[in-house]
Amino acid sequence: MTYRLYYWPGIQGRGEFVRLLLEEAGAAYIDVGNDEEAGGLEAVQALLAAPDAVHPPFAPPVLVSGKVVVAQVAAILQFLGPRLGLVACDANAALWTHQLQLTIADIVAEAHDTHHPVDGGDWYRNQKPEALRRARAFREARMPKFLGWFEQVLARNPKGPEHLVGARLSYADLSLFQLVEGLRYAFPRAMGGLERDIPGVIALAQRVAARPKVSAYLASPRRLPFNEEGIFRHYPELDG
Amino acid sequence: MTYRLYYWPGIQGRGEFVRLLLEEAGAAYIDVGNDEEAGGLEAVQALLAAPDAVHPPFAPPVLVSGKVVVAQVAAILQFLGPRLGLVACDANAALWTHQLQLTIADIVAEAHDTHHPVDGGDWYRNQKPEALRRARAFREARMPKFLGWFEQVLARNPKGPEHLVGARLSYADLSLFQLVEGLRYAFPRAMGGLERDIPGVIALAQRVAARPKVSAYLASPRRLPFNEEGIFRHYPELDG
Numbered sequence: 278m279t280y281r282l283y284y285w286p287g288i289q290g291r292g293e294f295v296r297l298l299l300e301e302a303g304a305a306y307i308d309v310g311n312d313e314e315a316g317g318l319e320a321v322q323a324l325l326a327a328p329d330a331v332h333p334p335f336a337p338p339v340l341v342s343g344k345v346v347v348a349q350v351a352a353i354l355q356f357l358g359p360r361l362g363l364v365a366c367d368a369n370a371a372l373w374t375h376q377l378q379l380t381i382a383d384i385v386a387e388a389h390d391t392h393h394p395v396d397g398g399d400w401y402r403n404q405k406p407e408a409l410r411r412a413r414a415f416r417e418a419r420m421p422k423f424l425g426w427f428e429q430v431l432a433r434n435p436k437g438p439e440h441l442v443g444a445r446l447s448y449a450d451l452s453l454f455q456l457v458e459g460l461r462y463a464f465p466r467a468m469g470g471l472e473r474d475i476p477g478v479i480a481l482a483q484r485v486a487a488r489p490k491v492s493a494y495l496a497s498p499r500r501l502p503f504n505e506e507g508i509f510r511h512y513p514e515l516d517g
Numbered sequence: 518m519t520y521r522l523y524y525w526p527g528i529q530g531r532g533e534f535v536r537l538l539l540e541e542a543g544a545a546y547i548d549v550g551n552d553e554e555a556g557g558l559e560a561v562q563a564l565l566a567a568p569d570a571v572h573p574p575f576a577p578p579v580l581v582s583g584k585v586v587v588a589q590v591a592a593i594l595q596f597l598g599p600r601l602g603l604v605a606c607d608a609n610a611a612l613w614t615h616q617l618q619l620t621i622a623d624i625v626a627e628a629h630d631t632h633h634p635v636d637g638g639d640w641y642r643n644q645k646p647e648a649l650r651r652a653r654a655f656r657e658a659r660m661p662k663f664l665g666w667f668e669q670v671l672a673r674n675p676k677g678p679e680h681l682v683g684a685r686l687s688y689a690d691l692s693l694f695q696l697v698e699g700l701r702y703a704f705p706r707a708m709g710g711l712e713r714d715i716p717g718v719i720a721l722a723q724r725v726a727a728r729p730k731v732s733a734y735l736a737s738p739r740r741l742p743f744n745e746e747g748i749f750r751h752y753p754e755l756d757g
Contacts, residue, residue, distance in 0.1 A: 330673070331673050331674075331675060332613050332616075333666070333669055333670065333673065335620045335623075335663075335666050344609075345609060345612070347612055347613075347616060348616055349615075349616045349619040349620065351591075351619060352612060352615050352616045352619055355612075355615075356612060369584075369585060372585070372587055372592060372595075372596060373572050373587075375589075375592055375595075376572075376587060376588055376589045376592045379589040379591060379592055380575045380589065383575075383626075386623075386626060390630070394634050394635050394647065394651070395634050395635075395647055395650040395651040395654065396650060396651065396654040397654065397658075397659075398654060398658055399654075404650075407634065407635055407647050407650070410635040410636060410644075410647070411634070411635040411636065414635065414636040414637065414638060414639075418637075418638055419637075423575075426573070426575050429573055430573065433570070433571050433573065434571075435571060
């Protein structure tokens with residue numbers, strides 16, 4: 278089974294949460310948007326516009342697995358998790374893992390809106406005063422609230438603070454790593470001030486980064502660098 | 518089994534998606550926040566602050582079912598759906614239903630941000646110019662895009678446009694009804710202009726409203742009126 282990931286080329290974006298799971302699992306996949314032989318951007322656009330799709334995706338990322346076509350990051354991870362051994366078998370633990378992922382999706386959307394607070398279809402430069410205000414609220418209220426909650430989740434895990442759920446790695450751990458990396462890129466000053474308050478989260482991110490398959494991926498050309506086209510963007514003025 | 522729903526009192530908010538499912542299913546539940554005997558607001562706050570919770574909720578709504586405590590609307594509906602017969606048994610159809618619900622969650626978050634575009638912790642009156650701009654982008658670009666997509670999903674359903682998924686009612690249908698009602702309340706002018714383009718969506722909302730249990734619920738005091746404390750708020754200046 279070779280999975281096909283359809284996502285915009287050139288950025289980590291929301292596709293990165295799917296890539297990290299596929300990489301950690303050692304799964305065979307084609308990153309269509311970044312693979313000219315597979316069709317690149319045009320293939321992504323064709324998938325989105327396919328007039329006969331019974332399950333048309335609203336937006337990328339989209340995962341294609343045989344006849345299954347699934348969009349929405351959290352749904353993709355929930356689909357792949359059990360197939361690739363990156364979620365607990367226990368239904369209650371899997372539900373909790375999904376709830377954590379949905380909360381990561383929420384802060385990711387808020388991180389995006391720091392640079393696009395009033396019009397997702399317009400340029401950042403045309404909404405900069407609004408972005409300054411939204412970014413301040415994000416840094417001062419939302420980042421500490423979300424990250425503090427993940428710290429609490431780790432501290433309360435009956436199996437210890439090594440993982441978000443139980444005693445094994447799950448896709449939620451991989452996603453929390455990506456969230457930390459994204460926030461460090463976009464808001465290095467704000468994260469610098471926060472990290473001492475979330476030692477469990479930071480330690481988890483370090484452990485994820487050190488896993489053999491993840492670290493090989495991070496050192497490979499498949500790991501695109503962060504940039505100012507994705508979700509996590511480093512605009513120094515938004516970092517206080 | 519009596520379910521317990523924990524949500525802020527006095528508003529429909531995100532809790533309404535859960536209430537609609539419970540009502541259509543005829544399930545026994547206690548709406549704790551609106552039930553003084555059950556503890557009301559203080560009980561909601563106590564649940565959120567419980568120092569020994571192993572699965573602490575990030576935010577309401579929270580559903581408690583025996584030992585299961587689950588937050589995040591989409592996760593709650595995914596948990597309840599199979600138990601209450603409001604999602605298909607087929608795994609692929611259930612995944613598609615969940616994907617639809619996640620997309621509804623996305624537009625609901627965007628609808629909220631029309632009145633709180635730059636600071637969720639500040640008053641609307643303190644972010645009105647920004648709200649005017651975000652609401653315009655929402656009305657002109659986002660509402661047509663999301664609602665047009667749901668129209669397409671209905672038109673492409675191989676079992677016909679009566680339901681979003683297959684030939685039976687699912688929680689996604691109930692949620693789409695609530696989305697339509699909320700947008701009609703908040704943006705009557707914009708929706709008035711859009712409705713002719715989405716006849717399938719409007720017809721589905723009408724059918725949901727006419728279902729015996731839903732219509733009894735809508736006529737009951739349990740259905741709180743929309744107001745300017747919830748997610749869908751009618752500020753005429755934001756309606757163009």
